[in-house]
Amino acid sequence: MDQSQRNAVIAYKPLLRAAAYVDGQWVDGAAGRTIEVTDPFTGGLITTIPALEQAQVQAAIDAAARAFPAWARTPARERGKILRRLLDLIMAHRDDLARLITLENGKPLKEAYGEVDYGAGFVEVYAEEAPRALGEIIPAPVPGRKLYAEREPVGVSVAITPWNFPLAMLTRKFAPALAAGCTMVAKPASQTPLAALALAQLAEEAGVPPGVFSVVTGSAGMIGDLFTSSPIVRKLSFTGSTEVGVKLMAACAPTVKRLSMELGGNAPMLIFDDADLATAVDAAMIAKFRNCGQSCIAANRIYVQRGIYDAFVESFAQRVAAMKLGDGLEEDTDIGPLIDAPAVAKVNEHLEDALSGGGRLLVGGKGEGRMQPPTLVVDVAPGALLTREETFGPLAGLVAFDAYEDAIRLANDTPFGLASYVCSTSPTTIAHAGRDIESGMVGVNTGLISTPYAPFGGVKLSGIGKEGSSHGLDEYLNIKYVCHAGL
Ligand SMILES: NC(=O)C1=CN([C@@H]2O[C@H](COP(=O)(O)OP(=O)(O)OC[C@H]3O[C@@H](n4cnc5c(N)ncnc54)[C@H](OP(=O)(O)O)[C@@H]3O)[C@@H](O)[C@H]2O)C=CC1
Numbered sequence: 300m301d302q303s304q305r306n307a308v309i310a311y312k313p314l315l316r317a318a319a320y321v322d323g324q325w326v327d328g329a330a331g332r333t334i335e336v337t338d339p340f341t342g343g344l345i346t347t348i349p350a351l352e353q354a355q356v357q358a359a360i361d362a363a364a365r366a367f368p369a370w371a372r373t374p375a376r377e378r379g380k381i382l383r384r385l386l387d388l389i390m391a392h393r394d395d396l397a398r399l400i401t402l403e404n405g406k407p408l409k410e411a412y413g414e415v416d417y418g419a420g421f422v423e424v425y426a427e428e429a430p431r432a433l434g435e436i437i438p439a440p441v442p443g444r445k446l447y448a449e450r451e452p453v454g455v456s457v458a459i460t461p462w463n464f465p466l467a468m469l470t471r472k473f474a475p476a477l478a479a480g481c482t483m484v485a486k487p488a489s490q491t492p493l494a495a496l497a498l499a500q501l502a503e504e505a506g507v508p509p510g511v512f513s514v515v516t517g518s519a520g521m522i523g524d525l526f527t528s529s530p531i532v533r534k535l536s537f538t539g540s541t542e543v544g545v546k547l548m549a550a551c552a553p554t555v556k557r558l559s560m561e562l563g564g565n566a567p568m569l570i571f572d573d574a575d576l577a578t579a580v581d582a583a584m585i586a587k588f589r590n591c592g593q594s595c596i597a598a599n600r601i602y603v604q605r606g607i608y609d610a611f612v613e614s615f616a617q618r619v620a621a622m623k624l625g626d627g628l629e630e631d632t633d634i635g636p637l638i639d640a641p642a643v644a645k646v647n648e649h650l651e652d653a654l655s656g657g658g659r660l661l662v663g664g665k666g667e668g669r670m671q672p673p674t675l676v677v678d679v680a681p682g683a684l685l686t687r688e689e690t691f692g693p694l695a696g697l698v699a700f701d702a703y704e705d706a707i708r709l710a711n712d713t714p715f716g717l718a719s720y721v722c723s724t725s726p727t728t729i730a731h732a733g734r735d736i737e738s739g740m741v742g743v744n745t746g747l748i749s750t751p752y753a754p755f756g757g758v759k760l761s762g763i764g765k766e767g768s769s770h771g772l773d774e775y776l777n778i779k780y781v782c783h784a785g786l
């Protein structure tokens with residue numbers, strides 16, 4: 300589409316709010332400071348958002364504390380009904396939310412629609428889970444006593460979210476927090492705040508009371524310091540790099556906060572000789588290129604057993620070459636711009652390293668600006684940079700392996716353990732690999748494992764805690780044991 304057509308598509312943005320949301324009010328920065336939000340495809344300005352001052356962020360935390368008692372005492376079914384109303388509002392605004400996500404993140408519109416549905420799924424799950432924070436009656440060990448355990452909301456929570464799924468990574472925290480009876484102050488990534496601010500507007504419309512949910516924007520360091528040091532904040536949930544996650548964990552230690560950490564990954568994909576070729580290619584395409592490869596569960600390294608290697612290379616190369624790089628707003632775009640030029644530079648670094656180590660470039664190549672073509676390198680050396688660090692882009696590197704034991708050794712040779720993928724038709728291979736691979740999640744004969752109905756999360760340096768499913772509610776609940784004697 301030409302610029303005028305593109306401008307017409309993005310002109311209608313009813314949910315675009317160029318303000319932060321604090322204690323039920325839309326506010327500017329007290330000192331008038333702002334942050335630019337740009338369109339990764341054109342580099343042009345979409346809007347500016349406030350850079351809040353410290354006192355404004357503190358006001359959001361204080362408002363969350365004031366709102367907590369009444370929100371915690373709100374019947375869980377009522378909290379669930381409010382989340383259900385929010386779900387209906389999200390789906391009623393599906394088109395506008397998807398356009399906002401593509402505009403600020405760059406991902407193809409069809410993936411942005413997928414993210415809206417995925418993000419809405421967390422609101423649906425926790426609308427249902429809200430009244431299921433059940434307790435227990437414990438048989439008393441001695442006469443005259445009644446023992447019971449009940450699950451209570453942790454209190455004031457904060458969330459810090461990344462740019463790669465600007466809506467879903469927030470609803471994955473916001474929905475269980477509010478369902479459990481917690482209040483929440485969220486800080487979205489500065490590059491992609493608009494979906495979070497749109498969520499705040501819809502939450503307000505759905506009846507979430509002032510102070511229960513605020514969205515603050517501004518200096519990550521200042522906001523992070525306030526979030527981690529405040530004794531009022533009892534829970535911090537973070538999705539982002541392990542480097543930042545470790546800093547946040549350490550900063551939370553003095554106030555002993557509850558923590559949920561969804562951090563970096565380095566997912567291996569193991570394709571065995573007995574895999575169904577079409578299934579393996581489909582799985583690799585999704586696991587590698589979903590979200591333009593900007594996902595912590597992306598197949599960061601693809602290990603292919605020698606018996607199927609040549610057939611897989613031929614079929615996979617055809618599929619990669621058929622992908623379209625372009626404007627995320629174009630319906631037939633498969634790979635949009637990456638979030639920024641440094642992201643492309645990182646992909647180029649991994650590409651050059653793979654080639655210098657003996658890899659062969661079959662599709663794509665070096666990217667420029669924010670545009671990185673879908674790229675395939677084969678015969679990559681086992682120790683290449685792309686097998687050790689998150690590429691976070693549309694670069695697929697294939698490494699050949701011989702025996703099952705070699706595949707498991709290579710897969711586990713990383714300090715990370717978020718997701719992994721196994722393609723095989725052997726029940727024994729699948730069972731053994733599912734047991735032997737050190738990761739929080741395993742995809743078998745699929746590259747798409749993300750769903751709000753299952754526990755998402757990693758081990759080792761990939762984090763702690765689970766998001767999604769009933770397990771995600773426990774992250775925002777404490778268990779209180781009551782021993783009632785003299786009966
Ligand atoms: N697990 C995941 O889903 C994701 C992992 N990543 C990993 O992180 C790498 C870099 O991406 P990036 O977005 O920079 O990830 P970061 O971890 O740097 O940022 C994620 C979030 O943390 C905030 N943040 C950054 N530094 C601090 C701090 N000191 N205190 C409080 N909050 C902070 C950011 O705010 P701000 O935007 O204002 O800087 C953003 O909201 C990627 O290459 C990838 O490896 C990235 C995104 C998602």
Ligand SMILES: O=C(O)[C@H](O)CS(=O)(=O)O
Nearest residue numbers: 463538593594595596749
């Ligand atoms: O599918 C998801 O939930 C995303 O991949 C999450 S993340 O790990 O990329 O942030």
